Amino acid sequence: MSNTVMSNTVMSNTAIARRGTLRIATAGSVDDGKSTLIGRLLHDTKTVFEDQLAAVVKASRRYGDGETNLALLTDGLRAEREQGITIDVAHRYFATPERSFIVADTPGHAQYTRNMVTGASNADVAIVLVDARHGVLEQTRRHAFIATLLGVKSIVVAVNKMDLISWDEAEFDCIAKEVSEYVQALPTPVPVVAIPMSALLGDNVVDASANTPWYGGPPLLEWLERFDAHPRRELGGRLHVQRVIRPQGGEYADFRGYAGVVNGGGFAVGDAVTVLPCGATSTVAALHRAGKSVGSADTGHAMVIELSSKVDVSRGDVIVVDSGRVAPSVGETVEADICWMVDQPLVVGSRWWFKHGSRTGRATVTAIDYHHDLASLDQEPTHELTLNALGHVQLLLSEPIVADRYVDNPVGGRMILIDEATNSTAGAAMITSVMP
Amino acid sequence: MSLSSHPVNAISPQASAHLDSLTDEAITIIREVAAECENPVLLFSGGKDSAVLLHLAVLAFAPARLPFPVMHVDTGHNFDEVIEYRDQFVKDLGARLVIASVQQSIDSGRVVEDTGPRASRNRLQSVTLLDAIAEHGFDAAFGGGRRDEDKARAKERILSFRDRQGRWDPRQQRPEPWDVLNARIRKGEHLRAFPLSNWTELDIWNYIAAHELPLPTIYYTHTRTVVERDGMLLSVGGPVVAEPGEVPYEAVVRYRTVGDASCTGAVESTASNVWDVIAEVAAARITERGATRADDTFSESAMEDRKREGYF
Numbered sequence: 013m014s015n016t017v018m019s020n021t022v023m024s025n026t027a028i029a030r031r032g033t034l035r036i037a038t039a040g041s042v043d044d045g046k047s048t049l050i051g052r053l054l055h056d057t058k059t060v061f062e063d064q065l066a067a068v069v070k071a072s073r074r075y076g077d078g079e080t081n082l083a084l085l086t087d088g089l090r091a092e093r094e095q096g097i098t099i100d101v102a103h104r105y106f107a108t109p110e111r112s113f114i115v116a117d118t119p120g121h122a123q124y125t126r127n128m129v130t131g132a133s134n135a136d137v138a139i140v141l142v143d144a145r146h147g148v149l150e151q152t153r154r155h156a157f158i159a160t161l162l163g164v165k166s167i168v169v170a171v172n173k174m175d176l177i178s179w180d181e182a183e184f185d186c187i188a189k190e191v192s193e194y195v196q197a198l199p200t201p202v203p204v205v206a207i208p209m210s211a212l213l214g215d216n217v218v219d220a221s222a223n224t225p226w227y228g229g230p231p232l233l234e235w236l237e238r239f240d241a242h243p244r245r246e247l248g249g250r251l252h253v254q255r256v257i258r259p260q261g262g263e264y265a266d267f268r269g270y271a272g273v274v275n276g277g278g279f280a281v282g283d284a285v286t287v288l289p290c291g292a293t294s295t296v297a298a299l300h301r302a303g304k305s306v307g308s309a310d311t312g313h314a315m316v317i318e319l320s321s322k323v324d325v326s327r328g329d330v331i332v333v334d335s336g337r338v339a340p341s342v343g344e345t346v347e348a349d350i351c352w353m354v355d356q357p358l359v360v361g362s363r364w365w366f367k368h369g370s371r372t373g374r375a376t377v378t379a380i381d382y383h384h385d386l387a388s389l390d391q392e393p394t395h396e397l398t399l400n401a402l403g404h405v406q407l408l409l410s411e412p413i414v415a416d417r418y419v420d421n422p423v424g425g426r427m428i429l430i431d432e433a434t435n436s437t438a439g440a441a442m443i444t445s446v447m448p
Numbered sequence: 449m450s451l452s453s454h455p456v457n458a459i460s461p462q463a464s465a466h467l468d469s470l471t472d473e474a475i476t477i478i479r480e481v482a483a484e485c486e487n488p489v490l491l492f493s494g495g496k497d498s499a500v501l502l503h504l505a506v507l508a509f510a511p512a513r514l515p516f517p518v519m520h521v522d523t524g525h526n527f528d529e530v531i532e533y534r535d536q537f538v539k540d541l542g543a544r545l546v547i548a549s550v551q552q553s554i555d556s557g558r559v560v561e562d563t564g565p566r567a568s569r570n571r572l573q574s575v576t577l578l579d580a581i582a583e584h585g586f587d588a589a590f591g592g593g594r595r596d597e598d599k600a601r602a603k604e605r606i607l608s609f610r611d612r613q614g615r616w617d618p619r620q621q622r623p624e625p626w627d628v629l630n631a632r633i634r635k636g637e638h639l640r641a642f643p644l645s646n647w648t649e650l651d652i653w654n655y656i657a658a659h660e661l662p663l664p665t666i667y668y669t670h671t672r673t674v675v676e677r678d679g680m681l682l683s684v685g686g687p688v689v690a691e692p693g694e695v696p697y698e699a700v701v702r703y704r705t706v707g708d709a710s711c712t713g714a715v716e717s718t719a720s721n722v723w724d725v726i727a728e729v730a731a732a733r734i735t736e737r738g739a740t741r742a743d744d745t746f747s748e749s750a751m752e753d754r755k756r757e758g759y760f
């Protein structure tokens with residue numbers, strides 16, 4: 013290995029890593045001000061560059077917007093600029109001295125819900141915008157529902173355009189209460205905070221507003237900087253093997269390492285482990301992160317694990333720490349919440365490719381239990397799930413998977429379905445149960 | 449809001465934790481695409497983003513060798529230092545280099561070169577790239593594109609589908625929940641993989657500092673004869689010729705991006721090492737593509753249009 017590769021990696025100190033990068037998704041109905049809010053965050057944290065701003069000023073004039081339309085910072089596709097809507101997720105980045113942020117600006121239109129799912133799937137926090145004049149709309153509820161199902165750890169309700177309702181405290185309280193009550197009634201409720209703001213004018217985005225003396229909380233950015241997104245509980249370390257690293261020759265002729273991402277908990281050298289589904293046991297002999305040997309590894313780390321004994325491990329297998337609190341389930345019969353993302357409907361008997369961790373195979377739909385009515389929160393019987401529908405299904409897989417419930421460990425509980433004919437990603441499934 | 453223009457010589461703990469998580473993410477993507485695809489290739493220009501990408505790819509499989517080749521789409525309009533650097537870096541990392549030549553595409557009549565003093569070969573690269581992908585049967589190409597570079601790139605998936613003609617359809621992108629990568633394609637189609645999607649220019653420099661990566665010398669301050677054109681400093685002597693009215697002069701500059709020499713501009717800078725550059729980037733008020741790429745300032749959707757045709 014050459015010098016350049018093995019040089020000193022700067023590894024983090026865990027205390028800071030704990031508050032690490034925050035992933036945010038924006039959600040809410042069209043025109044509630046999502047893009048404007050992100051533009052405002054970027055602008056006020058000095059992340060917007062002069063040439064971008066100049067381009068936005070020019071484009072604002074072209075599209076006939078009166079004032080500089082900060083939304084044009086994130087609506088990057090020509091079709092989006094022309095139609096004045098967000099079609100697909102745009103990712104934006106900013107950092108403060110406190111922490112780094114990755115923002116997914118997601119589309120508000122119901123027909124692009126699948127792109128909203130893509131944007132929100134990795135988020136720690138969802139900022140759900142509400143236009144203070146219109147209050148809570150169907151899309152507000154839909155997005156709050158999807159965000160909690162996908163496992164965001166908190167929802168921030170940005171009650172926006174407060175400037176247009178004269179900073180009315182009673183109106184704000186009413187909207188805050190409505191969203192909060194709705195979220196607490198969801199299958200997977202999370203804490204909700206509400207902030208009165210004007211994304212356009214900047215009130216309570218980065219700086220506290222003088223227009224809301226009745227509001228005691230922090231402005232949005234300060235809240236985001238302080239938020240602790242650390243996972244709630246640990247199950248025990250798992251690693252879905254992506255690849256077996258075998259140099260086959262030279263100095264490392266006998267080296268055999270298993271590469272993958274740690275999830276559900278940590279690993280340490282010396283830990284007793286089991287390889288699933290086969291059940292072989294061994295201990296962790298060495299751990300490597302980004303080419304460097306380390307004593308332990310945490311959730312999210314991309315590792316190579318060496319085991320102390322020769323066991324048969326290949327891509328798709330899962331290495332699990334024996335001392336964990338909860339062992340993953342192994343099985344071919346899966347129940348899951350699913351968000352449907354293609355025109356071709358999901359019906360009983362239909363067959364798809366599945367991908368779970370590093371394992372792929374075939375999945376057959378054996379039942380559709382219900383679909384979620386997002387307005388009433390009722391679970392209604394249905395014989396198909398159409399584009400953008402959310403439902404609960406049962407699947408029979410062609411081979412067993414080693415999985416967790418999505419609520420316990422999102423990495424171990426997520427699965428995608430792929431259309432066999434078009435190869436398009438058709439569904440995002442969140443596993444609720446796995447049985448042999 | 450790290451706007452400090454004071455010199456720095458260490459990465460803050462926050463930035464370092466962020467860099468580690470970006471590194472984990474990139475390595476995971478590289479491993480997954482290599483596992484799912486039969487014949488991937490890594491696009492390597494000799495620029496800073498592709499140097500970071502190649503370095504990460506080597507780390508992803510260490511101590512085994514990089515399991516796929518590296519390809520340079522060579523416009524023939526190069527900075528000499530970059531070619532020297534390319535060959536040395538690839539050799540040091542033990543990778544295998546394939547070269548796809550725009551000159552050959554021109555000679556064989558696959559593309560017609562623009563003429564005139566402002567002609568650029570940048571756009572022609574798409575054809576050469578797609579031809580090389582077909583010729584070698586590559587089913588996936590890793591690129592160093594970052595979402596923060598451009599508004600069209602901000603919309604790009606990590607694993608991005610290209611049809612038989614190499615086209616990108618931004619309105620029909622495959623959903624990519626949880627970044628679970630769907631690498632299924634039919635014969636003749638291919639994928640572009642962007643492991644650095646979530647990196648910013650500053651993250652790239654922090655990585656270069658943390659790993660002490662070598663870079664082409666033109667990334668650091670030097671004296672060069674330039675003309676100012678459309679607010680950009682273009683090096684004269686190579687493919688760029690001074691037009692009537694343009695007065696070449698000596699300037700103290702460095703490059704923020706390294707692309708086709710005909711359309712890549714230098715910026716005035718005295719940054720002589722990686723820490724100077726980090727301080728400069730942290731305080732920069734203009735994006736890297738805006739400052740240095742004539743091809744992108746052309747129109748509002750220049751990048752989107754080129755990407756639809758198969759560009760990097």
Ligand SMILES: Nc1nc2c(ncn2[C@@H]2O[C@H](COP(=O)(O)OP(=O)(O)O)[C@@H](O)[C@H]2O)c(=O)[nH]1
Pocket residue numbers: 040041042043044045046047048049081083097098120172173174175176209210211212213
């Ligand atoms: N008065 C006022 N207008 C706003 C505010 N936030 C957004 N807007 C306007 O509302 C419209 C829709 O905003 P946009 O960000 O495009 O909404 P999106 O569809 O949710 O991304 C634009 O004309 C904005 O200028 C606000 O706080 N106050």
